[in-house]
Amino acid sequence: xxxxxxxxxxxxxxxxxxxxxxxxxxxxxxxxxxxxxxxxxxxxxxxxxxxxxxxxxxxxxxxxxxxxxxxxxxxxxxxxxxxxxxxxxxxxxxxxxxxxxxxxxxxxxxxxxxxxxxxxxxxxxxxxxxxxxxxxxxxxxxxxxxxxxxxxxxxxxxxxxxxxxxxxxxxxxxxxxxxxxxxxxxxxxxxxxxxxxxxxxxxxxxxxxxxxxxxxxxxxxxxxxxxxxxxxxxxxxxxxxxxxxxxxxxxxxxxxxxxxxxxxxxxxxxxxxxxxxxxxxxxxxxxxxxxxxxxxxxxxxxxxxxxxxxxxxxxxxxxxxxxxxxxxxxxxxxxxxxxxxxxxxxx
Amino acid sequence: xxxxxxxxxxxxxxxxxxxxxxxxxxxxxxxxxxxxxxxxxxxxxxxxxxxxxxxxxxxxxxxxxxxxxxxxxxxxxxxxxxxxxxxxxxxxxxxxxxxxxxxxxxxxxxxxxxxxxxxxxxxxxxxxxxxxxxxxxxxxxxxxxxxxxxxxxxxxxxxxxxxxxxxxxxxxxxxxxxxxxxxxxxxxxxxxxxxxxxxxxxxxxxxxxxxxxxxxxxxxxxxxxxxxxxxxxxxxxxxxxxxxxxxxxxxxxxxxxxxxxxxxxxxxxxxxxxxxxxxxxxxxxxxxxxxxxxxxxxxxxxxxxxxxxxxxxxxxxxxxxxxxxxxxxxxxxxxxxxxxxxxxxxx
Numbered sequence: 001x002x003x004x005x006x007x008x009x010x011x012x013x014x015x016x017x018x019x020x021x022x023x024x025x026x027x028x029x030x031x032x033x034x035x036x037x038x039x040x041x042x043x044x045x046x047x048x049x050x051x052x053x054x055x056x057x058x059x060x061x062x063x064x065x066x067x068x069x070x071x072x073x074x075x076x077x078x079x080x081x082x083x084x085x086x087x088x089x090x091x092x093x094x095x096x097x098x099x100x101x102x103x104x105x106x107x108x109x110x111x112x113x114x115x116x117x118x119x120x121x122x123x124x125x126x127x128x129x130x131x132x133x134x135x136x137x138x139x140x141x142x143x144x145x146x147x148x149x150x151x152x153x154x155x156x157x158x159x160x161x162x163x164x165x166x167x168x169x170x171x172x173x174x175x176x177x178x179x180x181x182x183x184x185x186x187x188x189x190x191x192x193x194x195x196x197x198x199x200x201x202x203x204x205x206x207x208x209x210x211x212x213x214x215x216x217x218x219x220x221x222x223x224x225x226x227x228x229x230x231x232x233x234x235x236x237x238x239x240x241x242x243x244x245x246x247x248x249x250x251x252x253x254x255x256x257x258x259x260x261x262x263x264x265x266x267x268x269x270x271x272x273x274x275x276x277x278x279x280x281x282x283x284x285x286x287x288x289x290x291x292x293x294x295x296x297x298x299x300x301x302x303x304x305x306x307x308x309x310x311x312x313x314x315x316x317x318x319x320x321x322x323x324x325x326x327x328x329x330x331x332x333x334x335x336x337x338x339x340x341x342x343x344x345x346x347x
Numbered sequence: 348x349x350x351x352x353x354x355x356x357x358x359x360x361x362x363x364x365x366x367x368x369x370x371x372x373x374x375x376x377x378x379x380x381x382x383x384x385x386x387x388x389x390x391x392x393x394x395x396x397x398x399x400x401x402x403x404x405x406x407x408x409x410x411x412x413x414x415x416x417x418x419x420x421x422x423x424x425x426x427x428x429x430x431x432x433x434x435x436x437x438x439x440x441x442x443x444x445x446x447x448x449x450x451x452x453x454x455x456x457x458x459x460x461x462x463x464x465x466x467x468x469x470x471x472x473x474x475x476x477x478x479x480x481x482x483x484x485x486x487x488x489x490x491x492x493x494x495x496x497x498x499x500x501x502x503x504x505x506x507x508x509x510x511x512x513x514x515x516x517x518x519x520x521x522x523x524x525x526x527x528x529x530x531x532x533x534x535x536x537x538x539x540x541x542x543x544x545x546x547x548x549x550x551x552x553x554x555x556x557x558x559x560x561x562x563x564x565x566x567x568x569x570x571x572x573x574x575x576x577x578x579x580x581x582x583x584x585x586x587x588x589x590x591x592x593x594x595x596x597x598x599x600x601x602x603x604x605x606x607x608x609x610x611x612x613x614x615x616x617x618x619x620x621x622x623x624x625x626x627x628x629x630x631x632x633x634x635x636x637x638x639x640x641x642x643x644x645x646x647x648x649x650x651x652x653x654x655x656x657x658x659x660x661x662x663x664x665x666x667x668x669x670x671x672x673x674x675x676x677x678x679x680x681x682x683x684x685x686x687x688x689x690x691x692x693x694x
Contacts, residue, residue: 061625069625070596236620249417255623273583276602276632278408278416283630285623 002037009034010321012108016076017065021332026063027080027325034111040092046114048086050106051347053321054135055328055340056082056169057257070287080108083140085123085131087347093117101125103134108324110344128307130315131347136339137306137313138299140288141169144256145232146298147291149177152254152284153230157182160224162243165234165257166207167194167314169339173302174232175204176311183230186223188239190334197337201312216242233257244272244281253283314338349384356381357668359455363423364412368679373410374427374672381458387439393461395433397453398694400668401482402675402687403429403516404604417634427455430487432470432478434694440464448472450481455671457691475654477662478694483686484653484660485646487635488516491603492579493645494638496524499601499631500577504529507571509590512581512604513554514541514661516686520649521579522551523658530577533570535586537681544684548659563589580604591619591628600630661685 011030018026040047059082062074074080084106088096095117096102104120106112114120123134136142148170149155161178163171166187175198178185186206187198198207206223213219220228220242227248233240234257243253275281305311316336318327324342331340358377365373387394406429409421421427431453435443442464443449451467453459461467470481483489495517496502508525510518513534522545525532533553534545545554553570560566567575567589574595580587581604590600622628652658663683665674671689678687 240620255620257624273587273602276630277604277634279632280634280637281632283623285626285628287624287627290627 004038005036006033007036007111008032009109009111011079011110012321012324014063014074014076014078014080017073018063022060022063022329024325024329027328029322029325036089036111038113040090040113042092042115044093044115044117046088046093046096046102046117046120047090048088048102048106048112048114050084050086050110050112050344051101052085052132052135053106053108053324053342053344054083054139054141055324055331055336055342056140057331059328060332070289081105082108083135084112084344085134086112086114096120096122101131103139108321110321126303129303132315132317132341132343133306133313135341136169136315137173137311138302141339142173142302142313143291143295143298144288145170145173145177146302147288147294148232148254148256148286149174149181151291151294152286153232153252155181155183155230159183159229160226160248161185161230161232162220162224162228162246163187163204163232163234164210164239164243165189166204167197167202167338168234168336170257171232171234172198172202172314172338173311175202176305178230179203179205180305180310188219191337194337197314201314210239217245220246227251230254241272244275247275247279247281249279251279251281253281255283255285256287316340318342320344351385352383353380354383354458355379356456356458358426358457359668359671361410361421361423361425361427364420365410369407369410369676371672371676374675376669376672383436383458385460387437387460389439389462391440391462391464393435393440393443393449393464393467394437395435395449395453395459395461397431397433397457397459397691398448399432399479399482400453400455400671400689400691401430401486402671402678402683402689403487404678406675407679417636428452429455430482431459431691432481433459433461443467443469448478450486455668457668473650476650479662479664479688479690480653480660482688483516483662484520484658485649488686489520489649489660490638490642490645491635492517492520492524493649494635494641495579495601495603495633496521496528498638498641499633500579500599502528502530502577506530506576507573507595508532508577508579509567509571509575509593510534510551510579510581511557511586511590512536513551514544514549514685515581515604515683517604518579518581519545519549519661519685520658522549523652525577526550526552527652527657535566538684541684544661548661557586564592567593574598577601588619591622594622594626594628596626598626598628600628602630602632603634663687665689667691 009032013028013030085103088100101123102120161183163174165171167189175185187204188210195207198204231243231253233255316338321344360375360377432450435447448470449467508530510521512518514536522532534551535557542554545551578590578600580602663685668691
């Protein structure tokens with residue numbers, strides 16, 4: 001057995017279940033020791049160094065004590081878990097070897113032992129694709145955009161598409177895929193800067209700041225005088241209610257985010273559902289994990305679009321694990337611009 | 348030109364646009380003269396004697412001054428319009444002849460001139476099918492049940508199905524089709540009498556009176572400990588919110604009625620929409636008129652089921668045109684038991 005080789009392992013600890021919007025004080029940084037030569041717990045295990053961690057809104061759902069969802073809650077006093085890009089240091093698993101780059105669930109810490117390895121993906125290094133893109137453009141958010149747009153929205157060229165939280169990790173790709181599909185695309189976001197990005201960098205036809213609109217229904221009528229065929233809903237709440245008023249006959253609404261409602265213990269009701277009938281609207285909730293058979297096709301197509309310059313992707317990169325709690329909290333305040341990622345270590 | 352042959356023609360007149368639940372005083376009975384030998388306005392026209400008229404909740408939507416729906420509003424001071432079974436007295440239309448029985452849009456009056464004839468259906472007389480069934484079991488409500496259940500709900504044998512307003516014109520057929528399809532079916536209704544009918548006459552596995560339930564979520568958990576695969580929603584509002592809490596993963600909700608919300612100018616919000624995502628629920632609004640290509644198959648299948656005794660159909664028959672306003676108002680109070688029909692005249 002190899003001699004101990006102990007390094008410091010900073011961790012982000014989940015302090016306990018919360019109500020409302022996450023606060024920095026719901027998490028704490030803990031410094032522990034970590035033996036790089038430790039015995040791994042099973043023949044499938046990996047010891048990895050985490051390079052990039054992903055801040056995603058769905059993680060808020062794991063901060064409440066509710067076990068009926070598709071993913072279990074975090075364990076109080078334990079390290080947070082999320083998507084990451086990691087480098088394999090030690091592998092007992094025949095599918096991975098030391099030096100491999102992987103993406104998948106890991107701990108919010110500098111080093112992790114990964115025992116559940118069946119969902120991990122090996123990353124083929126590519127000079128044209130930053131590693132962190134495997135958490136965004138080519139990771140769960142990007143695949144959410146892809147599966148949601150093509151499989152849930154049933155898009156047709158020429159249709160009118162509205163995307164909320166449009167500069168976010170998912171929205172920015174939805175809008176660009178919709179443009180490539182020949183749709184007319186309008187996005188909403190919460191700052192002037194994001195609106196400018198949508199129009200000038202991400203190629204949306206129009207964009208607006210929902211915080212400057214007193215009447216969301218009127219705003220949508222202004223941008224969609226002919227109505228909306230497809231609403232890709234990342235926020236829920238009042239925006240969903242306003243969109244329902246503006247859908248066209250046989251309109252489709254893909255629902256995957258509802259960030260506006262995530263932190264409410266008594267979420268607001270959604271109005272205007274009677275429009276569902278007269279306009280024969282379909283609302284479909286979805287999770288990207290139901291479409292994983294399409295992931296290889298997605299990876300190839302979106303990587304190719306990116307290399308051809310047809311798709312850009314905006315990241316908001318924070319430096320250092322210590323910045324993770326703040327970055328996560330910022331998702332719910334809208335302070336991030338683009339996909340929020342934490343750089344934990346350079347390769 | 349034939350000599351005048353004037354008869355009395357009682358009519359139900361729409362007095363003007365309304366708010367809230369319809370009242371008898373929103374309509375009035377008018378007695379006019381009608382010349383059975385009058386010149387018809389076009390070469391497509393029919394002069395008919397109305398035998399049965401249908402009271403349907405969607406008609407409430409035509410009592411407000413809103414032109415953006417799938418059907419235009421009623422015209423104040425004019426006769427109401429609705430589905431009816433009528434006998435052709437005079438035909439200028441080559442597709443129909445005197446004596447034919449037809450179903451389709453007609454006036455709420457004893458005699459009507461029908462100028463829009465492309466949606467009319469000729470009824471083949473059948474000793475085993477009461478004429479009025481062409482307004483219910485074999486008419487728009489029955490076809491709504493059929494198209495909604497088979498085309499919108501994507502049912503599988505063994506699934507758990509919940510139907511609201513289950514003894515109504517649509518719900519009673521949905522439940523029976525679901526039973527024939529091998530599903531477990533529970534219905535809700537608003538009186539003890541209706542609950543008994545659901546269980547003892549319509550073959551539902553279980554039924555409950557929603558007015559006796561303080562907590563609809565708890566009621567649904569009692570009847571569906573495993574959750575709901577399919578919710579056929581005829582009411583909207585609180586029941587939809589409670590159903591959302593009890594849907595299973597990949598559940599489907601067909602929305603076609605929302606009678607609880609029809610008379611509200613500010614309908615209540617629907618809660619619990621965030622369940623859409625974690626459970627990947629599909630909500631689909633629909634209208635039977637989008638599925639008319641299936642009507643012949645429906646007519647054959649459901650008539651056959653009825654003749655074999657596999658499907659029964661409960662009607663609430665009022666006598667005489669004068670009873671029509673009261674019967675229509677009763678839809679919104681839940682006083683009808685089964686499909687509400689008015690017998691205007693015997694053949």
